[in-house]
Amino acid sequence: MFFVDKPYVSEFVKETLLENALPVVATTVAKSLGLKDGTRFLAEDEAVEQARQGRVPLLYATSENCIGWIAEHLSFTGIPAKIELFKNKLKFREMTRPFFPEFYFREVLIEDLATVRFDDLPVPFIIKPAVGFFSMGVHKVASREEWTAAVAAIRSEIDRTRGLYPEEVLDSRAFIVEECIDGEEFAVDAYFDAAGAPVVLGIFQHVFASGYDVSDRVYITSKAIIEENLAAFSELLGQIGKVAGVRNFPVHAELRRTAAGRVVPIEVNPMRFGGWCTTADLTFRAYGLNPYLCYFSRQRPDWPRLLEGKAGKLFAIVVLDNGSGIEAKHIRSFDYDMLLARFEKPLELRKVDYHEYPVFGFLFTETAADNFAELEWILRSDLRPFIKTGPTDAHSNLKGNEEPT
Structure with missing residues (x-):
């Protein structure tokens, strides 16, 4: 089943849904996005029932804005837990640590940004939201001066992007600091x-x-x-x-x-x-x-x-x-x-x-x-x-x- 949500659904996706009768979960947002007449909608309760009947249902979302709906209605499938493994960058790094045991990363809460000991960080490094999207809040830091500037920029970006995406997509309460990967x-x-x-x-x-x-x-x-x-x-x-x-x-x-x-x-x-x-x-x-x-x-x-x-x-x-x-x-x-x-x-x-x-x-x-x-x-x-x-x-x-x- 297909989930559509803001910020955008392309004409190509709309045509694909119509021409192939792919079932679209009829959330309130989905019904407001101008899908083509004749699109096959699936009522929300019917979508839940179909997911119960399938061992591992086929799901796709045009936007991570749908993650909240999936977490609320399809927790019994185990899919929300899998989503969290990938969406949360800290959990993802922990999951892949066996393949890259030497890779440096750590969590920094937003309220602790100003008090982090810069000398404890592996310069150069990347800082980004632990749950993020679209390069928002991502900075490369190679000096103490750049760290100070990055912290200020992050606070400004938080104010500027507040409300654009739900917390399941962009959550600025926690950040991950990790070593740079060359290549x-x-x-x-x-x-x-x-x-x-x-x-x-x-x-x-x-x-x-x-x-x-x-x-x-x-x-x-x-x-x-x-x-x-x-x-x-x-x-x-x-x-x-x-x-x-x-x-x-x-x-x-x-x-x-x-x-x-x-x-x-x-x-x-x-x-x-x-x-x-x-x-x-x-x-x-x-x-x-x-x-x-x-x-x-x-x-x-x-x-x-x-x-x-x-x-x-x-x-x-x-x-x-x-x-x-x-x-x-x-x-x-x-x-x-x-x-x-x-x-x-x-x-x-x-x-x-x-x-x-x-x-x-x-x-x-x-x-x-x-x-x-x-x-x-x-x-x-x-x-x-x-x-x-x-x-x-x-x-x-x-x-x-x-x-x-």
Whole structure:
């Protein structure tokens, strides 16, 4: 059964649900999200009863906002406990300690941030919410001065993001401090099948502007990225799935691969693929593979066939986060057309109400491998050239939320 919730459900997901009669749990929020006429809704009590009848029910959520409903209504399935193993980064590190016994991490409560002994921390390190989402509250620290600045920034971010997501998704009461993992970062959509074996449905390299960049601006996928990492990532996910004991369980994993080839998990997000319907939707755009259907029909991708004819092409997700330093209340409009003109082959633009969320939208692109410069440019842009300030009409240029280009 399928759960949909805020902040976003894509047209591709809506079409997938309708055309394949996938059952959607009819929560109050789900019924308000504009799903297509004819979508197969499942009453909440019926969903609970079906879960009771299935040994390990097939569940998928477009948003972690659904975790609260699952915890309240489906505790008898054992799934909420599995979700907590992954969603809580401290519990996840404890679970994977046997594979990485030397890895440093510790919990720091929000009220203790100002009194932590900096000399006791492994510089450089990462600090982030123990339960988090979308790189919110994530900072890399390499000096005492940067630690002071990070603590101040965290307090400001807490005030700015309060109320955007429920506590099951973003909880700023506790943080995890952990050592930095050197190497290239990747995002992986996958599911564990009925036997607990991992099935990889997409691999994206998370590209950064610098060693201090922790933003989600650009993710790329390509034939080479998938071929070079599929075996190693599947092996690590298999180890994690075995110790977690999960079955029929979708995940969005974030991993790093060191120069020596060792694969280390950053985190594994439960019950979903990439947030805001991004990675799974672009996988379909890029390779013709529908990850949602793969999971619900328990299929394994035929990657050699899917990657035919894809050499020399990069497919990217560009997250247009508001890193301009300009508060949304001062932004009159964002010039999406001017932005699109900078790209070789835009595939789809998804506008977001930047007065509600700190992001202008999401852009899917296809780029020739020898034109990576256009992705490097957007990676470093603060987006100020596309912002017009002045008296605001909160929805002035958000008409046409999803625009194929």
